[in-house]
Amino acid sequence: LLTKPPSGTRDFLPEDVRRREHVVSAVRTVYERYGFEPLETPAFENIETLLGKYGDEGNKLIFKILRRGEHEASGEADLALRYDLTVPLARVVAEHRNQLPRFFKRYQIQPVWRADRPARGRFREFYQCDIDSIGSRSPVVEAEQLSAVGEVLTTLGFEDFIVHVNHRQLLAGLLDAAGIASGQQASVLVALDKLDKVGPDGVLHELIARGVADENARRLLDAVIVRNHGDGAGWLTMQASRLGDEGRRGAENLIELLELAAGTDVGTRLRLDPSLARGLSYYTGAIMEIRTPDSPGSIAAGGRYDTLIGSFIGQDLPACGFSLGLERILVVMTERGLFPSRVSRGAADALVTLWSDDTRAEALRLATELRAADVRSDVYPEPDKLGKQFKYASARGVPFVVVVGEDERRGGMVSIKDMRSGEQTTVPRGEAPTHIRARIPGSHPRSHP
């Protein structure tokens, strides 16, 4: 009997769901505070909507759904599982244009599916967590997104992240100035994107292997690996005066953006990084990546893509987006112990024990009273030895066990055992709810940390 979940997918048991929910709830709260609105799209799209949008590699990784009924035998697919949140967003914007505001800011937190070979930390079903702002070319958009993502991370307990910022137009200008032909630039960006992994020598070799002249490759590396550019503005002003039109526009846009972002909470974490390339081909302006010292790669990344949505829907529509690496964030938070204890607060706050079938109704009534006082309560469903019921509570992390024995019942009392201290107290039955409520560890949980 096959009981494992399919390859590359996971069952989320209660403790897992609570951790994920803790992060998602913090993300939602912060994004709502920035005026982003929630959007959800179906798990599958018509297959034509997805095919051809993610390159040849992507096409192969799309999960395709077989046609149904009489068409099933054809072996053809007419639907495909959501592969990212950007293409569905473009479709929604095209379909619901009239109902959406001129500047549409949405967040979307949903799973996507990719038939990648499963590996440590790489899944076939995983959550994406995106914000996108549609409709404006203003650098206010980038500054606001950086601030929002930064606030999510700070809220979750991250304290040491760095926000790397660069610009595709500036990069194009630097590549031009280094003598790299425009036909070669996309390939060069892919090589440059590996700087973190393989170092400058590695990138140099790869550039030469990709047909870049040795001298040009060295010139490029010198230009992008800037050791000391102060707050970046001086270096960028210098580049703006040195580079051609495109590079100048990029440098100027980046100066504005950094100035604006400097006034937000994320200001002290900004780092101009002219070597930042980002893999995706569709970026047209600012590109951004957030890294922590102990995690390889980024935990959040984004950029401006002013032509992608327009090309899907056939009208000009600038856009900028940021994606949080939810799965990676969960790994880092687990490693660092960043989950507050109330996330592991156990199945219930109190267990009401059961002596005999005659006391069942009484136990249910007591549980009802506890729940009315917002004490999460469970009833042991069957008469059983008290020792077993205590063990059961302990194994499930339930901090209080309530016992109504014969003596207690006659006297209108209940006994409450604190499972952490082992202490047992007898209180009038009517006081049990407030007694326990006041002693719940990590009490009064709020909807965000």
Place this chain on the structure above:
Amino acid sequence: LLTKPPSGTRDFLPEDVRRREHVVSAVRTVYERYGFEPLETPAFENIETLLGKYGDEGNKLIFKILRRGEHEASGEADLALRYDLTVPLARVVAEHRNQLPRFFKRYQIQPVWRADRPARGRFREFYQCDIDSIGSRSPVVEAEQLSAVGEVLTTLGFEDFIVHVNHRQLLAGLLDAAGIASGQQASVLVALDKLDKVGPDGVLHELIARGVADENARRLLDAVIVRNHGDGAGWLTMQASRLGDEGRRGAENLIELLELAAGTDVGTRLRLDPSLARGLSYYTGAIMEIRTPDSPGSIAAGGRYDTLIGSFIGQDLPACGFSLGLERILVVMTERGLFPSRVSRGAADALVTLWSDDTRAEALRLATELRAADVRSDVYPEPDKLGKQFKYASARGVPFVVVVGEDERRGGMVSIKDMRSGEQTTVPRGEAPTHIRARIPGSHPRSHP
């Protein structure tokens, strides 16, 4: 260009997501209060896990996923989309038995997919919202579930629902007593399940069409359509003495269950309904259905199924579950206007206007201060006519617009326009956050109603 979502699926725009989230959040809060724990399973399962579990009709409605890579051309499927939440639960229980408590109470709120012909109110992607209690035969389980589901509905604002309760063993006894052969009983239950739709005469015709003798059919209808059975206990006691072993056990179990549930908040809404049949074949004990006067069919339903999970995993494991009709609940709540106004609270609480490129940094700083005071704030991203910015705020349901003009800036003041009253106030800039915070409609939202 195809921009509609696939047939039978929906895009959820911000207002839709907020309504759904309101309901889901209330459901979660109540179920947690009853000691149910969250579980989530992958969107797809290995195809063998699902095939054969839902009957021939069900098999045809399963969305199947094409094998990938070199196997794609075979036209074969190896995965299938989740069709309900019960089979995945059985798989999880089998796989993670050691990590789960002896009595496992879980809730699960996730979409399922069925290739039904789309119709009004019938979708191919819809959410199921289930609780199940695994591991005990005690009627405490049924009583607790009824109480929990009732509390969800009360919390959401439902006030007029009725809880219909019956028992499969009692029904079997009544069918026996009416002279209906055991081989015919499953078919008779399907006919009886239509009583609400087609009335007693309709059921009578259908029973006869299914081969039940006219006399037996009339006897059955007389037995199950009980006009006056008081609180049910008397009638059930009478049946217990009259029926064979199985019917007696059913009647006795139902007496216990009704007694226990009578002590919970749902007590006054209970109605013994011997004609309640429920369609699903796997129920073995109590069956339950919650109805409202203005909604056809039920808004929640459940029952005991003591053999289903055991048959999947090859060991004896009793279970009882309840499913909320989330999509139907949303429809009824919309029709009755049961959503509190804060659910439609608009994209943000405040919009910070923009005069010129020079004031962008200032606007972002002001927004940062507002957000720090938990005022959900948006910045108009581009310099624009003030009138257009006011219109934009109004269209998005934003109640406050903040203006920092030249005069205000010099005097360290900001102007705040209340979009509902049209009133404009000028306050010192530092007081703007608390000024707005105190005036947000439906302020201090809690995580549950």
